[in-house]
Amino acid sequence: MNNNKLLIINGPGLSDLSNFNDYGYEHLTLEKLQNKCLETCKSLGMELDFFQTDDQASLTKKIVEGITECDALIINPVGYSHESTFDLDAYASNIKSDTLKNKPVIEVHITNIFHDNEGISEPVIVSKSGVGFICGLGVHSYELAIRSIHEKLNHN
Template sequence: MPTVFFLNGPHADRLGAVGEEQENFPAVSARCHRAAERAGLLLDLRQTNDEGQLIDWVQEARGADGLLIDAASLAHSSIAVMDAMLMLDGPVIEVHRANLHRREGFRARTFTSLAATASICGLGVRGYELAIGAMAELIAAGRRR
């Protein structure tokens, strides 16, 4: 079964505590694991508020079949996360719950998108599930980054 890392950056651990998100991170994680099971993927889902830890995990993903990443605010600021993503051979899907293009201008562009095969934004947690299904299709098709 193909293995996919799904890495979440700052503040995902606070889902359900702020804004319009209704589900907390454990509930979102459970949804993602169910979607991965339906798609025939083994999902390694992690969350950190630390940029260095996120970089280490992206580097660790070199041994996986693909990477899903919601780097959150680090997507807009971390060239180091982008550089780590560029080292990957498999497909990479960048995911954001919010529509970045409807937020502040500096959020409309991400460094991480420059290293991604595809990007999904603005669909809330449903975007995570769609990204998992899309990743399964990319892996099955033999798509590389």
């Protein structure tokens, strides 16, 4: 049996999750997040490549190169969603390219970024691309995204 491989990319701001304490996610760490993702993938028979970077060039490179080795992508752009230096066109082009290869892509956020005065992040929605979107469920945003991708991969 050929296991599906999932790539999870986390952008700036997730190397230190203590800033999420004010939003009700006390004691959340990148290691705990990664372990939950590994546990969920393992329970579904999926392989996982989990990646975090605070560097935009590394994020873009991982989107381009990493997806060739994976069947699906979950991305949390975090801080890049409100950075003035973020190259939205490059991001959108790379994400849209992945969806055109029939690879499921879901953007996740730990907090509900649509809540008034959140100020943590904004969606980096790639229009007309088929990208899914999940936010506001803490670590469960990732778990739901993983389960959704598993279902999509096994029904295509």
